[in-house]
Amino acid sequence: MTEQADRIIDALRSGHDYLTSVVRGIAAADLGRPSGATEWDVSQVLSHLGSGAEIGLATLEGALNGTGPQGGDFNKSVWARWDAMSRAERAEGFVTANETLVRRYEGLDPRTREELRIDLGFLPVPVDLATAAGLRLSEFAHHSWDVEVAFDHTASLAPAATELLLDQVGLLIGFLGKADALDGRRADLAVRTTAPVRAFGLALGDTVTLTDQPAQPDAVLTAPAEWWLRLTTGRHAPAYTPSTVTLTGDSLTLDDLRRVFPGF
Structure with missing residues (x-):
């Protein structure tokens, strides 16, 4: 399972680096374009990914220090703060928040990657790191597509994520x-x-x-x-x-x- 977690974390890194390059090339006016996610513009997708990174990091830290997930009120406060941001702030905030989460995953040693169990707050039992990071990869890959398809209708999911997600789609x-x-x-x-x-x-x-x-x-x-x-x-x-x-x-x-x- 450590190898699976390693591959997922690598895919999160490559996906982050690529989407960051895309985001930094988007003109401010184009952050308001309709995205591939119904009823969200590009900046709102980035807001969702950025707020999700913050919540995911807090959940990971809760597992590492034994305090558990933060809970619904914390999540709502994070969403409210991101909702109040300007489009440009959401884009820049996404880059920072997601970089922080990916680096935290990358910093976990092999034993932690193997033994850590994470209470996500919405599943009946804690899950291993590969499962938790895999769910983040699914969210990240599909919402990255939501951003890209706003500019290219032939966009596809990242190849680095596709095989990994294919193996876990049965979970959901x-x-x-x-x-x-x-x-x-x-x-x-x-x-x-x-x-x-x-x-x-x-x-x-x-x-x-x-x-x-x-x-x-x-x-x-x-x-x-x-x-x-x-x-x-x-x-x-x-x-x-x-x-x-x-x-x-x-x-x-x-x-x-x-x-x-x-x-x-």
Whole structure:
């Protein structure tokens, strides 16, 4: 598990360095552009990432010193402060706050990376560092896409994050997927991704779950792995869907899958 944590922390570093270079190249007026996140402009996405970095750092410190997470009132105070910032302050504040969090992760020694357990405050039990940092990587990678797609509709998730997130998407698939969106219809899909190549199943029934690849699927979804991840988080509009995405079979359409995964 230490190796997994190491890889995730490395991906957080490369993602931070890249997004920082993007942010510093954005003109002040363009911070108000609509982002890939519904109802947020670019600066609000950066505000979310910056405030999340502050809260994540406080949660990490709480695990390290044994005091636990700060709680809802602390989170609300952080969000309120970032909401009150100007667009330019959010952009600069994101760079500083996220750099601080990434450096704190990087400074953890191998034993701590292996043994630390973190109470995130919203899961039933504390989780290991790889899980906690992996959830931050998912948030960071998708919201980085939200920023980039404001300027380039062909933007994709960072390759360094894609493989790592592909391995953990099952952790949240039941939360992300809304089975009732199909009005009682059921389906077993085969999902085949590229870059990296993977094959597995997606069962749409009373719940949404990942499974082994079905022998006789109702439909076959073929897509770049990064688009599959964006599908599960609602970043799947036709304008952002590459031509290499295909869905064969008569029981479902891509729009059906978009309804199953409305995003957040």
